[in-house]
Amino acid sequence: MTAVDLLLAVIVSALAAYALLAGADFGAGVWDLLAHGRHADRERRLIAHALGPVWEANHVWLIFVIVATFSGFPTAFGLIARGLELPLALALAGIVLRGAAYVYRAYGEGAAGPESLWSRIFAVASSITPFMLGVSGAALATGKVTATSGPLAPFGSAFTLVSGVFAVVVTAFLAAVYLCHDAGTDPDAKDLVPAFRRKALAAATLAGAVSLALLPLLYRDAPVVAHRFTDRSIPFVVLAVLCGFGSIAVIWARRYVLARATAGAAVAAVLLGWAAAQYPDLAVGAATARESAAGTANLHALLIAMAFGLVVILPAFYLLLKVFSGPEGEREFEATQSQ
């Protein structure tokens, strides 16, 4: 395995971590947007509570992916940034507004407009970001994105648009699955479990339907990647299908901890299937990994720094998830809020 391949593997793993962790945070924003009925406020509070300690750390995976890409594959990054400028700028707007709205709602005490305003901004921004990132990823597979293809090129095919929708549905699916568990361990929110269970089942079904619609579009709009997909990605597809149906089964059986694992595995399998089919292109027809890589000495330095960094970060990340995963002692959220 060369340094280039190793770095690609690190980037794809980080992207998967981003999808599974931050993806669920965005998906939770989608459920915030769709919340209605007499439990809407309590659902929103559960969502805010679940995001609080982790969303910033989850978000750093994206920064890591960006930095690793421009450090490791600088010429490809320059080209991709030009080709995807519009969807990336809109994803960025979503990231900024989502984060700001979250803290303004949590700490603003109404000083800068009512909570409902920031709640709405939070929810809408949360839904925009995964759509734009889905479009961006799919556009790299089409072979129609170059430095001069213009801002609208990434939106120019049904494949990229449906991929954006797919990303939103998938993040909503992950969020609903995670929230089933969160609600179940929170004495004050136990009665919300059935609602999130219904949402999880609905999102799983919808994700399956959208992925079926996506396959013919992949072959039509991204032929190069589609052929590699047939050659290489079948094992991942099988895994994704098994874990997808498995998720429905275990959610049905109310096994929510297990459901986290199967749902995560299904999403990771889809992502890996795409990555395998994309290899060795970063932007099909415009940049391959090898051609756009930085010097070997720089790649080695990056990989060494990443190895050391991950040794420090992964245990800390585990600590974070562990500290906040256990059953609630007291409702600290309210206590902080009311201070």
Next chain:
Amino acid sequence: MLGSTLTDARVQTGFSLAFHIVFAVFGVGLPWLLIVTEGRWLRTGDAVWLALTKKWSRVMAVLFAIGAVSGTVLSFEFGLLWPAFMARYGGVLGLPFTLEAFAFFAEAIFVGLYLYGWKRLSPRAHWLTLWPIAISGTLSTLFIVTANAWMNVPTGIKEVGGKVVSAEPLAPLTGPGALPESLHMLLAAIMCTGGVVAAVYAVGMLRGRRDAYHRRGFRVGLVTVLAAAPVQLVVGDLAARVVEKYQPAKLAAMEGLAHTRDHAPLTLGGIYDPHTGKIRFGIEIPDGLSLLTGFRADKTIRGLDILPAKEQPATPVVHLAFDTMVGAGMAILGLATLLAAVALWRRRKGIRPLIPLNRPWLVAGALTGPAAMFAMLAGWEVTEAGRQPWIVYGRMTVREAATTSGGIGWSLAATVLVYLGLATALVLILRRLATGAPPSLAADSDLPTPLDPDSSALESPRPEHAHLEGTPR
């Protein structure tokens, strides 16, 4: 002019950087102050320290989030606005950026544990989570500024025909500008945090809220900004020497020196006139610049004329910004010296508190906040405008680096609108947070204790308020 892609890209970058820096400095400085206040609370059980800790941690929560998202904007903008720069030098700058990403990772993880872990961690473990936040915030400042230092003094790189053929991975971290410039920024961040904290509590006291909560908040902030000032003088001097050696045109612009000469004067203030090459309304100290840089009057200093006019930085802006920074810094240093003398005198006489709290001192303390912020922003203006027209000094111009995309005007307008909206909301929220001690404290803290504020009744160990949250168990 606005409307040209190059100018729009520059304005958007400058605006985004300024927005990020103004809020991110508190993410760097506040954790260190929290280590002090929460540590004091752990040792004494004093409710005032807990109240300050809680308040500042809420401020940190908001500002850290804004710093995080606006930092993400910058990492995208490198590619969106300066694609040619990233395509050529992204690999060279990979190491500092990657290390910065990890530092940011650690910061975000422990910020989550800190802000939401009051009940889930023991008080001691909770206090300990501040250390990784403070250390990684400091490291991320140092790493990110080394990337800028490398753009100023690009070393360890070989290029053939506009392509990097080899680059030493460690060059950005070991370059001559790396240490002085990154330390200069770190101290600036700490001074800004201390100054603004001091300013908030000074204004509170000027408005009559003279309780222990305000006195201590003021003291922690003021001591921080004033103690850092002399160190900053030394580090800033080192940074300027690196500029003199490696970026002579920037130094000439900072000092408004048009022509290379010995016995170069030092001109304080004034406006540089690019047509005559002279500074109007400035105070000239004969031989000053030669003495400062070379320690002898006949030291030759390179002027702007070492470069053709087209390659010179915008001297009027650079000189003004530089003198703003130095002037504000010197004012803070002057206050530090004066206050140190007064505190020593008061200690000899047995007067408490050591820091006098009458009106002139409070006004002076309140001004350290804006002074530090202005100095910091002016300093960035010096380092960026002073490097023009280069993005990587001597290797790539800003013009070559910029995007050629046509839609940048829209992106600039959207950025300015969104950021102005967010900044307005943020200011409103911070003002709401700055409304004094929590009611449970304020009720008893209006009892002034003229001789020693630290002996007032409400500061006895373990008052009831301390049991509300996070009490040692």
